[in-house]
Amino acid sequence: MASWPSVSSFCVDVIQKRNLFEGIRGELAAEVIERLAHSPHARVERIVSRGHASPPGFWYDQAEHEWVMVVKGRARLRFADDSLHELNAGDHLTIPPHTRHRVDWTAPGEDTVWVAVFF
Amino acid sequence: MASWPSVSSFCVDVIQKRNLFEGIRGELAAEVIERLAHSPHARVERIVSRGHASPPGFWYDQAEHEWVMVVKGRARLRFADDSLHELNAGDHLTIPPHTRHRVDWTAPGEDTVWVAVFF
Numbered sequence A, B: 001m002a003s004w005p006s007v008s009s010f011c012v013d014v015i016q017k018r019n020l021f022e023g024i025r026g027e028l029a030a031e032v033i034e035r036l037a038h039s040p041h042a043r044v045e046r047i048v049s050r051g052h053a054s055p056p057g058f059w060y061d062q063a064e065h066e067w068v069m070v071v072k073g074r075a076r077l078r079f080a081d082d083s084l085h086e087l088n089a090g091d092h093l094t095i096p097p098h099t100r101h102r103v104d105w106t107a108p109g110e111d112t113v114w115v116a117v118f119f
Helices: none
Strands: A032-039 A042-049 A066-072 A075-079 A084-087 A091-095 A101-106 A112-118 B032-039 B042-049 B066-072 B075-079 B084-087 B091-095 B101-106 B112-118
Touching (some): A032 B091, A084 A091, B084 B091
Antiparallel strands (some): A066 A091, B032 B042, B042 B112, B066 B112, B075 B101
């Protein structure tokens, strides 16, 4: 009877290149958040908005730091002290833990692509 | 004698917006690495290359994960198994800890701007 060859177990770390602008759906009923990388201590996400904003009255209130950058498109963040930050391509900021904020506006009719790092 | 008014102590977390493409020097003798955000568990860096590559025979060998993206420009990474990854704007990949790699090439005569997250 044939038997499977004896093999040593091994791991291959395949390093896979992806592009931030690929795989964006034609229809976006809501903002789309996808994880690009993670460990127990941090995660990197891609967020795609197309005219979306946080629901009325909704505030993000996170335990982690967030570093966020608009890579493409335009957006406006509002903080609980009513300060506003207009973000164009390349604009980035760090949001300390438990700093309440919301997406006030993103450009309609185009994709706003963000990278967010939670740590 | 006039005295200072009594005030409660308070902290203001000033959230500061910056742009990834600002403050790039006219002359770059070597690749420039700047920290954009950090905590004990992670850091976000901007790297600007202008035709620079890792010195011959040099390999990065890091204890952390690295997620890296070329935001602008063009670059080529080489891994210790001799695999190559050509990176254009938006291309990103995750490098596991202790995966030896080097910057083999970046586009001459233009800025290649990277975001790297170590975690």
